[in-house]
Amino acid sequence: MLLRRISPLLGGMQILNSPRACVAWPSSCLYSKDTRSSRGGANSSSSRQRWAFTTTGALLGLGSILLYRSHERKLAQDNQESGSGSHMVLSSSSDPKASISRSYPVYTLKEVQRHRTLADGIWVTLGKEVFNITEFVDMHPGGNRILLAAGGSLEPFWAMYGIHNQKHVLEILSAYKIGELSPEEQASGPADLSDPYAQDPPRHPALKVNSMKPFNAEPPAEVLTDAYITPNAFFFKRNHLPVPRLDPASYRLEVVGRMGNASLFLSLEELKTRFPRHEVTVTLQCAGNRRSEMNAVKPVKGLDWGIAAIGNAKWAGARLRDVLVAAGFSEGEIGALHVQFEGLDRDLAGTGYGASIPYHEAMSSSHDVLLAYEMNGEELPLDHGFPLRVIVPGVVGARNVKWLSRILVSIEESQSHWQQNDYKGFSPSVDWDTVDFSASPAIQELPVQSAITDPQPGTLVAEEDDKITVKGYAWSGGGREVVRVDVSLDGGSTWHVAKLTGEKQAPGQAWAWKLWTLTVPLPAGRTELEILCKAVDSSYNVQPDTVAPIWNLRGVLSNAWHRVHVSVTRN
Numbered sequence: 001m002l003l004r005r006i007s008p009l010l011g012g013m014q015i016l017n018s019p020r021a022c023v024a025w026p027s028s029c030l031y032s033k034d035t036r037s038s039r040g041g042a043n044s045s046s047s048r049q050r051w052a053f054t055t056t057g058a059l060l061g062l063g064s065i066l067l068y069r070s071h072e073r074k075l076a077q078d079n080q081e082s083g084s085g086s087h088m089v090l091s092s093s094s095d096p097k098a099s100i101s102r103s104y105p106v107y108t109l110k111e112v113q114r115h116r117t118l119a120d121g122i123w124v125t126l127g128k129e130v131f132n133i134t135e136f137v138d139m140h141p142g143g144n145r146i147l148l149a150a151g152g153s154l155e156p157f158w159a160m161y162g163i164h165n166q167k168h169v170l171e172i173l174s175a176y177k178i179g180e181l182s183p184e185e186q187a188s189g190p191a192d193l194s195d196p197y198a199q200d201p202p203r204h205p206a207l208k209v210n211s212m213k214p215f216n217a218e219p220p221a222e223v224l225t226d227a228y229i230t231p232n233a234f235f236f237k238r239n240h241l242p243v244p245r246l247d248p249a250s251y252r253l254e255v256v257g258r259m260g261n262a263s264l265f266l267s268l269e270e271l272k273t274r275f276p277r278h279e280v281t282v283t284l285q286c287a288g289n290r291r292s293e294m295n296a297v298k299p300v301k302g303l304d305w306g307i308a309a310i311g312n313a314k315w316a317g318a319r320l321r322d323v324l325v326a327a328g329f330s331e332g333e334i335g336a337l338h339v340q341f342e343g344l345d346r347d348l349a350g351t352g353y354g355a356s357i358p359y360h361e362a363m364s365s366s367h368d369v370l371l372a373y374e375m376n377g378e379e380l381p382l383d384h385g386f387p388l389r390v391i392v393p394g395v396v397g398a399r400n401v402k403w404l405s406r407i408l409v410s411i412e413e414s415q416s417h418w419q420q421n422d423y424k425g426f427s428p429s430v431d432w433d434t435v436d437f438s439a440s441p442a443i444q445e446l447p448v449q450s451a452i453t454d455p456q457p458g459t460l461v462a463e464e465d466d467k468i469t470v471k472g473y474a475w476s477g478g479g480r481e482v483v484r485v486d487v488s489l490d491g492g493s494t495w496h497v498a499k500l501t502g503e504k505q506a507p508g509q510a511w512a513w514k515l516w517t518l519t520v521p522l523p524a525g526r527t528e529l530e531i532l533c534k535a536v537d538s539s540y541n542v543q544p545d546t547v548a549p550i551w552n553l554r555g556v557l558s559n560a561w562h563r564v565h566v567s568v569t570r571n
């Protein structure tokens with residue numbers, strides 16, 4: 001029973017992701033709670049394997065449902081016998097830990113984060129509670145997905161699989177409670193005035209960190225295709241400076257008024273009540289996504305992002321257009337105008353982050369440019385710009401200014417470093433001695449992109465009937481919908497068309513990515529595969545086949561065909 005119970009904890013991720021686990025997983029229900037105490041004994045793992053590999057998944061699947069039902073009945077009985085609440089489960093558990101008193105030890109987030117391996121123990125948190133789930137993981141046949149939660153919160157996984165508040169999962173988990181999070185950890189930690197980053201928020205340890213200060217991190221790539229909407233905790237974080245801590249009560253957004261109009265100073269409350277709330281699903285991608293592939297061709301300057309500096313979220317807020325109209329602007333303003341955004345994150349010299357977008361885009365009712373205060377139904381997280389950020393659909397991440405303080409309509413682009421001397425593309429032969437940043441336009445709309453999230457480079461295990469499944473994401477800038485993804489398993493000699501999934505958005509407003517999958521028989525006789533993907537957007541733009549011809553000194557706009565080399569293990 002115990003093993004059967006781990007899947008609900010993370011929402012059955014391993015079932016989604018490892019076909020082999022579908023076979024192995026139901027066998028877990030052959031174990032009763034008591035197995036845990038004999039864990040490591042001679043019979044446990046060998047009989048598990050026997051069941052896993054000699055019996056069909058279908059039979060075991062049925063058995064697991066029956067056994068699981070009886071497990072639930074048992075829990076229900078336990079509940080009746082000893083009143084209610086999760087502590088009852090504790091007292092009825094055979095786990096010696098369960099008999100400890102209800103006053104739990106208090107742990108800091110740092111202590112929890114130190115427990116990420118079987119040797120140190122696998123700890124996770126949910127709300128204020130700390131759990132040691134090492135025994136789950138240890139016996140779990142499906143493997144690695146659960147390790148992503150290690151040392152951090154289960155909440156983002158639960159959000160991803162929509163399984164929050166499942167009573168039985170909470171009951172199961174309660175048997176593993178070992179402590180509570182220190183209350184100070186919930187609030188901001190004590191300020192260390194010498195460190196400008198001391199007020200940075202806590203982050204999920206599953207993130208792969210590119211730089212701690214400033215904080216830059218991406219999720220493990222396979223998480224991206226586990227769900228269409230990227231959970232906030234796993235959404236890539238790209239900060240140039242320390243995260244500013246802003247008081248939502250005293251926060252004011254300044255919108256410099258049109259000549260003759262007073263500037264607006266809008267509170268968060270006014271932004272939420274004076275202007276209609278507008279929600280759009282938008283994929284955000286950093287200009288440096290997949291930079292590591294460029295770096296491999298010839299070194300570039302910049303953070304070495306993998307393929308996951310991209311994410312898809314539902315953003316909600318006021319339309320920028322509505323706010324500009326309130327400040328006196330109209331669609332018919334004359335001249336090539338820009339809308340500049342200033343952030344409240346500042347360096348030691350007091351210079352803040354800034355960027356701009358063309359005025360016509362800001363004012364266009366079809367561009368859906370938002371002043372967002374919500375991300376995936378939650379208040380904007382600290383790392384993502386709390387309390388307010390700009391979301392410019394279809395446009396490079398860099399223009400989506402976070403911690404927004406001021407909006408200025410101007411005949412000039414933003415004069416910030418990031419608009420003028422960064423986030424621009426150049427010919428492959430331009431180097432740091434010859435580069436003239438004024439010669440290239442600032443990147444706005446991004447080119448068509450796709451990448452393979454599963455399998456990852458290394459090995460691939462064939463499914464039943466020697467089939468394999470390939471997964472990835474695809475997206476294009478400027479609201480151009482991805483209309484096709486081609487996948488090759490033989491380095492580009494032959495191609496398959498992948499199945500696309502995603503939200504239907506209006507033509508020209510396809511701001512969100514498509515996830516794609518392809519399940520095909522393993523090519524006969526092959527033990528090595530070079531898997532490629534390439535996307536086509538609604539303007540029939542395609543990705544370049546190799547990196548070298550699009551190499552540029554900043555390593556931006558890296559969108560060549562994605563190539564994953566694997567060796568195959570057959571069942």
Ligand SMILES: Nc1nc2c(c(=O)[nH]1)N[C@H]1C(S)=C(S)[C@@H](COP(=O)(O)O)O[C@H]1N2
Binds near residue numbers: 239240287354396
């Ligand atoms: N104020 C401010 N806004 C910012 C940045 C920043 O450092 N400061 N980084 C930009 C860059 S380069 C990117 S890719 C996106 C990243 O947004 P995210 O951290 O919410 O994923 O924010 C943009 N907006």
Ligand SMILES: [Mo]
Binds near residue numbers: 238285286288397398
């Ligand atoms: Mo970025």
